[in-house]
Amino acid sequence: MPKPCKTDFDDFLDLLEDACGKPFVQRRGDLLSLHFNGVAIQSEMRLSAPDELVFSYTRAMMGFLLFQPAPAHLLMVGLGGGSMAKFCYRHLPDTRITVLELDADVIALRDQFLIPPDDARFRIIHADAADFMESARQDVDALLLDGFGPDGLPPELCSAQFYALCRRALNPRGVLVANIIDRDPRLPSCIAYLHAEFGPRVCWCRAEGGGNRIVFAVNGASDGEGDADDGNECRHAFRPQLLQRAQASGLRSQLNLPQLVERLRCRHS
Structure with missing residues (x-):
């Protein structure tokens, strides 16, 4: 039976668990985001335009x-x-x-x-x-x-x-x-x-x-x-x-x- 593909959310949960309470980074396509926990995105960067203000x-x-x-x-x-x-x-x-x-x-x-x-x-x-x-x-x-x-x-x-x-x-x-x-x-x-x-x-x-x-x-x-x-x-x-x-x-x-x-x-x- 094929193994189900992991979603971005699955990857996020793995990162959250591995972070052990520390800030962590997630990449989603062209976006790189900073997280302190599972509640909100603290900062976000577009890899194709790293100096752009996304928020x-x-x-x-x-x-x-x-x-x-x-x-x-x-x-x-x-x-x-x-x-x-x-x-x-x-x-x-x-x-x-x-x-x-x-x-x-x-x-x-x-x-x-x-x-x-x-x-x-x-x-x-x-x-x-x-x-x-x-x-x-x-x-x-x-x-x-x-x-x-x-x-x-x-x-x-x-x-x-x-x-x-x-x-x-x-x-x-x-x-x-x-x-x-x-x-x-x-x-x-x-x-x-x-x-x-x-x-x-x-x-x-x-x-x-x-x-x-x-x-x-x-x-x-x-x-x-x-x-x-x-x-x-x-x-x-x-x-x-x-x-x-x-x-x-x-x-x-x-x-x-x-x-x-x-x-x-x-x-x-």
């Missing part, structure tokens, strides 16, 4: 370019499969990129995801972001928070104290971008902490076709300053400047920047 939420997070079009220093929390790190390394050649990753097993998979080696303008640091922020210098132009573990967003990365440290690490015109799952029960608290720290300079959008809420918080005076309690008034006040930047960006098509500007909201409901 819509990563493209939305790149909206920080609307506020900081030419960042000198970019700090990322959470490496995953390195999607945003690789994209920024390729498309922002004048930007210094620092990536913080808590899990050494995730860092060990960097070669499989074709993440470039450390060099003069790119480095991955094995560190706890909450501890690292305690001594971070005030030189960060854009801070991207995408640190997740097997149980989702760690509470240490969603606290008033952590967001205060993040703001301290930003330069006066720096921008923080946070990826928060819409169904996370701590979402209202995260938003409240960000508003308490950054005042009215907080806006957000939902990633297309997903359950991710991408929150932008701008340090100090900015084109995005307004009154968040006035619904979408703040968005309309600075939308022309952001649309101008979106149209001027060489990445406007890849990232759908003009559409992202239209989706920005200030009322978090």
